[in-house]
Amino acid sequence: MAHNELILTDVTKRFGGLTAVDALSFKVESGQIYGIIGPNGAGKTTVFNCITGIYKSEEGSVLWRGEEIRGMTPYQIVDRGIVRTFQTIRLFGQMSVAENIMSGRHIKSAQKWWHGIIPTPGKKRDELENWKNVEEQLDFFKLSEFAATPVGSLPYGIQRRVEIARAMAVEPTLLILDEPAAGLNDKETLELLETIFKIRDKGVTVLLIEHDMDMVMEVTDYLTVINFGKKIAEGTPEEIQKNPAVIEAYLGSEDDDDE
Amino acid sequence: MKELQKFAYPVFFVVMAVLPHMLDDRWQAVAITFLIFSVVALSQDIILGKSGMFNMGQALFFGMGAYTTAILSNEYGWSIIATIPLAIIIPALFGILLAGPIVHLRGDYLLVVTIGFNIVFVQVLQNNLGGVTGGPNGIFGLDSLSFLGYDLMSQISVYYFAFIVLLLTLWVMHNLAGSKPGRAMHYLREDQLAAESIGINTRVYKIFAFGLGAGIAGLAGTVFAVQYSAVSPEAFEFIQSVLFFSIVLVGGSSVPGVLLGVFVMFVLPEIFREFATWRYFIFGFAMIAAMIMRPRGIWPATFGKIPKFLIKENNHGA
């Protein structure tokens, strides 16, 4: 059986008359940092939503480790080791950084529903273990000083880090990042690159959407370029940079891709 | 605030523990009412405050517990204490059954559906369905509390019964706050999509919240039945649910906030008799003012605690 491979075949997602994703196929291999790029509105986020179960594609198949995950719910997909972040950061704004990261431990926790009513020694141990993991994430993402701070009050750059930390607390096999550099300054972007490499070194496969071409070229091993929901090119960053169709798509939309 | 709370809780418990000995009959009855309605309001807080579900039917579960006790005691001759497990389990099961098909609904739709449930419930009681609810008059002349052969007829025993139930409720809520299900409820209240995307089966925890909230309200129902040695439909009208709903929203989803809300709503009117007719008026204004000036309630929720070892030097903490 194929190991830790994500294979999309002819995935199509429509919104009314609009085909947001059009017969898209690609394959992410274990250990890669894989990039999806394309102009605004190309359908990148929609592809991610189809992989993570937020939308169900009308056609096609999404195979993860040989299993069809199209049509599963988001939490079932998380349970299989795929975790994502959002383009528009989605954190639990009123809760502290540590509690936000703790949410990633939900599926790893062995507690049952009755532990919400009656405590047991096993529950206490389980709580401690999971909070210890949160501590590790806080260290890894250099967030320790913010542990008790409500996340909604933090700057954008730190919120992004918290969101990735939360996803990593799940101990995913495949981490999906939707425009992780959006809204970051140069220094923060550089730190993000480092973090992504460190995550890959832990054995996690990374699939990311990026708008910033420079960043994509630096960080990814392999790329798929989409426009109007269709794949227009794929290859290594070097190959993509030389591809005339890509240059055309990007130049054609250069003025409106400041988001 | 934290220090204050550390100090305030023991004081509150001690005062509540000796309180009935300093009160006459009438005031004891008021204090019991405060305890019972506090438990119901806290159970509503689990559903509305902690999980963010707009449930406007909490009086249904409260009434179901009260009627379970009354029917088992009057029709089947059970002792009051023996009715407690069923007075918790039956409302809890109903909570789960009713919640199942509706928890996916958006706030406003859920609100209307739960109002509907509450109205149907009261109609069922009034029409004496199954011939056991006693119709519009309800059921009266319940046995008094007895335990291990001791008759606990005095109002003071009822007070301590109610107090124990409140302590139990606070204990459960404390356990909930530091548990996986309790946090899951917070997460889904804050952002359901984010919660799903991090692996939480939000549906399960919404139903869990309903079941737990209903069970606790049912237990409060038993105490209510004992206190009045009677139950009747109008005590569980939908307008009661509106009160519990408002208390949680105005008080804020915190224990002090909820208790404060119950105090203002049910105790102040007794202290100032003239205030009784004014209470809806004043509470109405309090609701308006609170929602405009403090949309998260007078005493807002503090979320689950994080362990001390995570709080490092130079923390920007709250």
Ligand SMILES: Nc1ncnc2c1ncn2[C@@H]1O[C@H](COP(=O)(O)OP(=O)(O)O)[C@@H](O)[C@H]1O
């Ligand atoms: N929930 C939705 N309903 C309707 N149209 C949508 C929805 N989500 C995305 N779209 C449309 O699908 C297209 C692709 O959007 P998206 O995947 O967000 O693009 P990208 O992430 O590449 O910028 C856009 O035209 C967008 O308007």
Ligand SMILES: [Mg+2]
């Ligand atoms: Mg997008």
